Amino acid sequence: MARRKGKDLISQLPDDILLHILSMPCEPPRWKHLHTKLPALSFIMSVLGAQGSSLSTQSRQRVDSMARTLRRRCAGPDRDTVKRLCLAYRKDVPMECRYADEFIALAAASSLELFLNCPKNLRNDDAGPWSLHLPAATACLSMESCWYSVRPPHVHGPGASALKSLTFKDSFMVLHPGYLQDTAFPSLEELHISGCTLSGSIEITSATMPRLKHLRIADVSVVSLGTAAAIAVLADELTTLRVSCHDGGKPDPPSSHEMLCVETLFRASFTEYSYFRLRAPKLRVFDWRCCYAKEVRVDAVDRHLSDVVIEL
Template sequence: MHLRWGPRRRSPRLLAQGGGPDLISDLPDDLLLLVLAGLPCVSAAARTGVLSRRWRSLWPRLRQIVFSDVPLHSLEAVLDRLPRPLPLVSLIKIRFPNERLPWPIPEERLVDAASVNSLLRAAARLEPEEFEFELPTNLLDGPLIVDLPCFHRATSILLDLHPVDVILRVPTGVEFPALEELHLWACTADIDALLSCSPRLRTLCLSNVYSDNDDLAVSATLAVSSASLQELVLLQTDWMDGVNIVAPTLRQLTVSFPAMEKVSISVLAPMVEMVAWRCCYFELSIVFGVWRLEQVTLQTAERPGQLPSLQIHASANPIFVSEEETFMHEIEKHMFAEFSVLDLHLETNGHVFGALVFHVLGMNRICSAMQKLKVILQRSSVKEGCSPHCPCESTGWRSQTISLTRIKEVEISGCGGDDHDIDFLKLILKCAPRLKKMIVKLSDGGASSSDDGCTNIYNIFKAYSSVELCLS
């Protein structure tokens, strides 16, 4: 019997049916690793080992290890089975599959703190440059206390813990000497401890994150103090009662949070250049006359030629109780950065607005900084005509004299052209000697070119020939 040694030669018939040379496996290793890196999960990369022995030795050399379809209870064992030594791992990304489980969920499938902490330690042992971890909320049973282990080489960490009761702790001795970027979602954490062990941190993003102390007492005041931070993002959907920021090298600040009542705000960031700040009020406690404060926004310029602005939203309702000092003091808390535009969004609900606007303009920090005034009136179908004793006319604003020497442009949208609106325009013209342009946009159903109100608007500008009027 004659035996043949060496590679078998394929017949012309097999070649014609697609069983030709394996051209993909002949590619260089670097190209094949790029192919494997494009697969959605490292388990899929491992399964390519069925193609040939050469593929089996490739996937352990991946520098980016992504898990997206491996159950949590199996994941730690998979990490421990990775061949050693591994190449320098640039990324470990852990996402869990959405499993359809019976209800109630079997106890053996539920996730506890011990399994989560053990998995994090296994990932830390691989020393990735970037680490991303998302906790599976559908498998959690009650609150978890998660201890964050040392990631010595990590420059970026992202922890998405979802809206569950998770307390993130930093054990004694844990450090992140290379960490430059940290993202946290939905947890309670000791922010001071995280910052103190991250001396190179440049970017901090917190979304629905709350502070705790050593006694695990949750605080609705979020405090961030760092000498290295250059970008800070704070996004909250649950109400806060305070924000305290000390960041001497901070360049960019983004903050959005709701408040139930008065808030405590302290921002010490002398080098900040870009600000996007928004606070929404959901209680009725911040009022002036009939006006309730709804939102304050502070925004620096986003493009060349744009001016930084302070935006105030308020709505009128006669059931409110006047607290003049509270209203203005609350607005002043948000004025920690320079602005040149005052943007007022007023929902009138049948009430007049002159008293409120001039009360705001009377603030020293506003009248000394403002170069442009925008008033956007959201009129209701109720005809505006308050009684002499209505709180919206409570301050005798028509007789006020305010020095608006820096203001150069005024824009009013929703002007009705009635006596109140005419008096408001007259007082603006009187108080702003350097005004160059006024844009008046009439409300639907307001004055038209044939109305007396519109004629009166044109007439009052005859005495101010240096002011350009744009009426539409």
């Protein structure tokens, strides 16, 4: 191993150079091009510590290396399909955002998972609006953020029409009124909203999601005690609806937007909605666990509703 003054120099080479070394003829043939055929790829550009401190130094050289690796992988007509692409990057670093857009376009993965980092010291400000251009091949999109300052994106591109599954997974995102009505997802069949916070009422309707069949809402909170936030589900093709709050309690939330200023780990768990409205004429499964609503309105469900669970 090459060493200089006791220091390992080989391990400090860019990732794409290391991969080239691994693919040299001295390696067994079956391992030679393994990195060009793996169906799942993960790229971690940088991560943040619990208090917003960096756990990995931002390095354009390292991210450039990731880009070269993916470009080689995706070059040529005989390339192997990337089935799942996982990206972890910071929304407050323009360089990482640009590369993330390139990685998504190059890989054209059928499943895309985004882990969005942002420091907590932005206080009441956030990382700003942003858009996500999806390739036509992307059928599943999952997003997870580490703090409330990351907004959900405006999804566009051919993938917005082809998307079948959308997940906000245990994220700290704040869903603003109208967000789910701003973009049409004509092919979407599954929507999972977990751990988000409502700044107002939201509607999930057939107008933007005409094929929606399965909806899961878990641990979705209200931003403050004085906020009237309702959830309306008006979905003609919906067959399964599950609404739950795993905390099972009703603690007082922070006032106003104090949650954006808290430096320690904080998860809102106040789940009293001003009302919950349901119109799903094909609904067969209704599961409601440990959530509070001042009023629940059921306009229509399937007369053959077969599975109902209500837990308070």
